[in-house]
Amino acid sequence: MAYTDKLKSTRVAIMMGNGASPEVFAPMCGITTKGFQQTRATNDTVDWDCADPDATPITVRDVGATDWTISGSGLLHRPLLAQVQEAFDSADATNYRFMFDEPTGNEVIDGYYQGPGIITDLNITGTNGEYVQISITISAAGAKTFVANP
Structure with missing residues (x-):
């Protein structure tokens, strides 16, 4: 039998750069639910058969724009609030x-x-008897890269 080589969610982090050179990235402490979404738009064109105009046409699809979003939520870590704001x-x-x-x-x-x-969505909520929660959405403002370090 062969099982999935799993990755624990506790070992995934959303990190914010400090803008310095070289840039230093620090994890956004308290964020426990993390997501990374990639989307790709397409340009669709219907193409008709010139030899048989009554035939069912086909859809020709080309790659359009790509986009990515990072989202996260969890406990509000007080020192993080000023940086996020x-x-x-x-x-x-x-x-x-x-x-x-x-x-x-x-x-x-x-x-x-x-x-x-760019942070496009920032929600901070509090319920009496519970700790303050934060949710954040970061939308692409340029291309992303993927770096794999084995």
């Missing part, structure tokens, strides 16, 4: 990483998606 208020994009980092024996298998993004 500053990034939300900024007219400039911030660099983000969606990072995989899990030790396996003596090595660390990691990789990450990275790109400039």
Whole structure:
């Protein structure tokens, strides 16, 4: 039998760059639900058979624009609030990483998606008797890259 080589969700992090050179990325502490979504638009054209105009046409599809989004939610980590608010208020994009980092024996298998993004959704909620929650959506402001480090 062969089982899936699994990755624990606790070893996935959303990281925010500090804009320095070289740039340093720090995990967004408290975020426990993390997501990375990639979408791709297409341009569709219907193509008719010139030899048989009554035949069913086919759809020809070309790659259009690509997009990516990072989302996360969890406990609001107090020191994170000022950084997130500053990034939300900024007219400039911030660099983000969606990072995989899990030790396996003596090595660390990691990789990450990275790109400039804009915080497009920032929600902070509180319920009496519970801790304050945060949810965030980061939308692409440019191309992303994927770096795999075996």
